[in-house]
Amino acid sequence: MCSDVTTPSDSGPDYKSTLNLPKTDFPMRAGLPKREPEWLKRWEDIGVYDRLRESGKTEGRTPFVLHDGPPYANGHLHIGHALNKTIKDIIVRSHQMMGFDARYVPGWDCHGLPIEWKIEEKYRQKGKNKDDVPVIDFRQECRAFAAEWIDVQRAEFKRLGITGNWADPYLTMDFHAEAVIADEFMKFLMNGTLYQGSKPVMWSPVEKTALAEAEIEYHDHKSHTIWVPFKVVSGAEGDLAEARVVIWTTTPWTIPSNKAVAFNPKIAYGLYRVDATEEESWTAPGELYLFADALAEDALGKSRVTEFTKVRDVSADELGALTLAHPFAGIEGADGFWDYDVPMIDGDHVTDEAGTGFVHTAPSHGADDYECFVKRNWIDRMTHNVGEDSEFLPHVPFFADQRVIDHKGKEGKANTAVIAKLVEAGGIIARGRVTHSYPHSWRSKAPVIFRNTPQWFASVDRKIDDGMGEYGDTIRSRALTSIDKLVKWHPQTGRNRLYSMIESRPDWVLSRQRAWGVPLTCFTKVGALPTDPDFLLRNADLNARITAAFEDHGADVWYEDGFKEKMLDGIADPAAYDQVFDVLDVWFDSGSTHAFVLRDREDGTPDGIADVYLEGTDQHRGWFHSSLLQACGTKGRAPYKNVVTHGFTLDEKGMKMSKSLGNTIVPEKIIQQYGADIARLWVAQVDYTADQRIGPEILKGVADSYRRLRNTMRYMLGSLADFSEADRVDAADMPELEQWVLHRLAELDEQVREGYKTFDFSGVWTAVFNFATVDLSAFYFDIRKDALYCDGDTARRRAARTVLDILYHRITRWLAPILTFTMEEVWLERFDGTDASIHLEDFVETPAAWKNAELAAKWSAIRKTRRVVTAALEIQRQDKVIGASLEAAPVVHVEDAAVRDLLATVDFDDLCITSAINVTGDPAPSEAFRLPETAGVAVVFEKAEGEKCQRCWKILPDVGQHSHADVCGRCDEALD
Structure with missing residues (x-):
């Protein structure tokens, strides 16, 4: 085989200059960190994105829209952002090159607590009180903060090579967006799904607002545990009348709000007598207690009982007939506050896996507890004992002002105060501590509590008569039908996860007690109850006025003096109505984007339905979830056709990234060291549907794969120097080896298109990379190097160069969505016109006739x-x-x-x-x-x-027998 370097014999001529050696200026070293910004500027200068949109119109291309789930406008990008946006970019670019008009409008979430929290921190540092600042001024500071970070993140996203309409992104704080969000909210107002209720919600005492499930993360938390006996006061005879029902709880602070004790009829229960105890025990011989059989021994052991006897079984009917007394009933100084009956109720949520088999029920502080009371129509028995600071309110004896969580997120004194009072009242038989998974705010990282507060809800089960009932007449039924019949899930596990969430979810808490957001644009009648038919003012003309005002002036106008009067003028008496000042859950904002982005923008979709929503797996409870609920309430179905989810990014050891551990990988650092294409290639190599790993060694491996691919492209470029159409050979006239390469290309073309269509980029990369390195570099190129370098103008060499040109046009395009910068460089090496760009090209159609199974079998x-x-x-x-x-x-x-x-x-x-x-x-x-x-x-x-040919290095018997010295017959002809 010919070598790139030919060493002549001592006496013979130097034939190196007669070889067809590769010629290219394409460098082996990429220099991506320095060169990528030049290509970014070039794309902007020649207007690649806008030209694609214009050609989409003139060519009548089918639109393809990947709708951007808005990142939050605060802070620099982390590696999860890079993964997310690069996956989106690969989808958009590949579908554009497959013949679609693939539009991408990036967006940002701008409202909400994280930004408000930052402004409050700034105030606290200056000794300033947020409540002393006019609300509109405060909102303007939040708006400015968001705008600043949008500019920062936009530049960082663009540096990753992400294509899109960066000049005109969507922002949830734009006036039009705020107007549409309000309008979408008022559709819930008008269709009857909106209501004000009082129920337990997850409440952050630190942030002083209700939180949605999507705003919660779970961390280990050490809690108090107590075993509390409730005396039987009626409904029993004989030994059962002397017994006490023992509950176990990890939230002692909820005992003052107890209203029932729950049991499960499917569990076996028994009456147990204490026979002996340790010297120090809160129990005594002869006392009778009720426990689930599976838990009796453990519970009695915790109370230092050394000997006990099971007296008899206790049936569910017997338990259901009991009435108990609150542990604080009759306590001196309480003025009868707890002197009420505590019923025994059945509940499927009760288990015998831990505790006692009986569940203390405080309907104002637990979801299951609340549902048990709703089921029995006992809502009037709800308590309002805990305020927004998690403090007991003044009317609660003994515990007023004691907080569950203090302002720093640490445990307050409420738990220990309640435990101490229970000990004093003889209302406790054991106590301890347990570490368990507990909900925390994902922003403040502080524990949350369940707290009964007046909030605004969207009912997921109320029937909606809006003429959009094709997929159901409630939000829940529409959502479940959409999940099953209208949406494709990638991977399919996403369907199961979201379906189960929707199937069991409670009503949607829409309200937040904050300032920076879109207000709940509604009015309530003074003196009316939430259950009254006229409690909410429903008027289409009023809604139109509000929407128009927001369109012109933004949501700040809601807070201007006299706004209520202006809106209600001629519609209703302003004095008869109160204006609601809660703001909408930010998930409602982002859930509404289908309306003000997809529906309302020229680069959206006529039906307001996206081809793809793509985010991380956490968005099954976040953006996928809220968008589904919101759209099902206002347009009757899901706003997406495909949902693609990716996992989380871990370090090389599979550990979660943390600044404290020093194992974080920042996109900016990858770009500085390797270039954005290496970050993009890492994304393409991993199985993004699962959690993926990244770190220095992994990136080295990615860079090595890149170098191997780059060398393949460099070889093709060098061998195609001066190639022209005059050199082209028809496939039918090619040698079998070239026809086999075309067969492989035809196979690969199908695989690549299917991979991009189904968002399987690792499959695309693996197939193309293996083809380039195994089939081409290690086989075809290795064999044909001799013909390319040493042949004259032979049919074999022309065929090989034709195949190289065909390979070039396909591999360059196939990998352009992944290696955005490098494939542009490869393209411009051959097509360097002023307006040239690989990203203005489509995938090349591959003739089906190239596939030849018989030939493939032979060459195998x-x-x-x-x-x-x-x-x-x-x-x-x-x-x-x-x-x-x-x-x-x-x-x-x-x-x-x-x-x-x-x-x-x-x-x-x-x-x-x-x-x-x-x-x-x-x-x-x-x-x-x-x-x-x-x-x-x-x-x-x-x-x-034989002798060694000094031109091609083959050892042949005929070397030296031709007109040119020291060469073989083939080289002699080439020299002629």
Whole structure:
């Protein structure tokens, strides 16, 4: 085979200048960190994104819209942002190149607590009180903060090579967006799903607001545990009348709000007598207690009971008939505050896995507790004992002002105060501490509590008569139908996760007690109850006025003096109505984006439905979830056709990234060291549907793969120097080896298109990379290097160059969505016009006729035999018997006559890169080289006979017998 460097003999001529060596300015070293910004500027200068949109109109392309789930406008990008946006970019670019008009409008979430929290921190540092600042001024500071970070993040996203309408992104704080969000909210007002209720919600005492499930994360938390006996006061006779029902709780502070004790009829219960105790115990011999049988021994052991007897079984009917007394009933100084009956109620949520088998029920402080009371229509028994600071309110005896959580997120004194009072009242038989998973705010990282507060809800089960009932007449039924019938899930596990969430979710808490957001644009009648039909003012003209005012002036106008009066003028008496000043959950903002982005923008979709929503798996309870609920309430179905989810990014050891551990990887650092294309290639290599890992060693591996691919592209560019249409050869006139490459291309074209269509980028990359490095570099290029360098203007060389051109046009395009910068560089090496860009190109159509299964089968057999030969020669090279394979002329023993016939139809010595080869059916000697996986093939090494051609380096008998000195016949013709 020819070498890139030819060393002439001492006396012979130098033939190096006669070789067709590769010519290219494409550098081996990419220099991406320095060069990528030049391409970014170029794309902006020539207007690539806008030109694609214009061509989409003129060519009548089918729109394809990936709707951006808005990141939050605060802080620099982390590696999760890079993963997310790069996946989106690959989807958008690949679909554009597959013939769609692939539009991408980036967006940002701008309202909400995190930004408000930052402004409050700034106030606290200056000794300033937020409540002393006019609300509109405060909101303007929040708006400015968001705008500043949007500019920062936009630049960082663009540096990653993300294409999109960066000049006109969507922002939830834009006036039009705020107007549409308010309008979408008022659709809930008008269709009857909006209501004000009093129920327990997750409440952050630190942030002083209700939180949605999507704003919660779970961390280990050490809680008090207490075992509390409730005396039986009625409903029993005999020994049962003397018994006490024991509950177990990890929230002692909720005991003052107890209103019932729950049991499960499916659990076995018993009456237990204490026979003996340790010296110090809150129980005494002879006392009778009720427990679930499975938990009695453990509970009694916790109360230091050393001997006990099960007196008898207790049936569910007996338990259901009992009435209990509150542990604080009759306590001195409480003025009868707890002197009420505590019923026993059945509940499926009760288990015998931990505790006592009985559940203390405080309907104002627990979801299951609340549902038990709703089921019995006992809402009037709710308590309002805890305020927004998690403090007991003044009317609660003994505990007024004691806080569950203090302003720093630490435990307050409420738990210990309640425990101390229970001990004093004889209302406790054991106590302890337990570490368990507990909900925390994902912003303040502080524990939350369940607290009964007046909030605004969207009912997921109220019937909606809005003429959009094709998929159901409630939000829940529409959502479940959408999940099953209208949406494709990638991966399918996403469907199961979201379906189960929607199936069991409670009503949506829409309100937040904050300032920076879109207000709940509604009015309530003074003196009316939430259950009254006229409690809410429902008026279409009023809604239109509010929407128009927001469109012109933004949501700040809601807080201007006299706004209520202006809006209600001629519609209702302003004095008869109160204006609501809660703000909407930010998930309602982002859930409404289908309306003000997809529906209202020219680059959206006519039906307001996106082809793809893509975010991390946490968004099954976040953006996917809220968008689904919101759209089902206002448009009757899901706003997306496909939902793609990715996992979380971990370090190389599989650990969560943390600044304290020092294992974070920042996109900016990757770009500075390697370039954005390496970050993009990492995204394409991983299975993003699961959690993925990244770190220095992984990035080195990615960079190595990149270098190998880059060298493949460089080789093609060099070999295609000066290639013109005059050199092109029809596929039918090509040698079989080139036809086999075309067959592989046809196979690969189908695989690449299907991979991009189904968002399987690791599949695309693996297929193309393996083809480039195994089929091309290690096989086809290795074989054809000799013809490309040493042949004259032969049909074989023209065919090889034609195939290289075909390969170039496909691989460059196929990988452009992934290696955005590098494939632009490759493209401009050949097409360097002022307006040229790979990103203005489409995938090339590949003729179906190129597929040839019969040819593929033949060459599969040839390659298997070749592998035995190359492996045998490699051993000779390692043993320094030969320096290169051209020094060999092996004998290949092939048992299968059919395979020998195949080998006879090709230049097998060229395929094996030897100077000669002898294929025989004779039995192979025992010392012949064999590969276990290729039966019936054996190789005996022989050295090539003749002299070394000083031009192509083959060792042949005819060297020196031609007009040009020291060359073979083929090279002699080429020199002529």
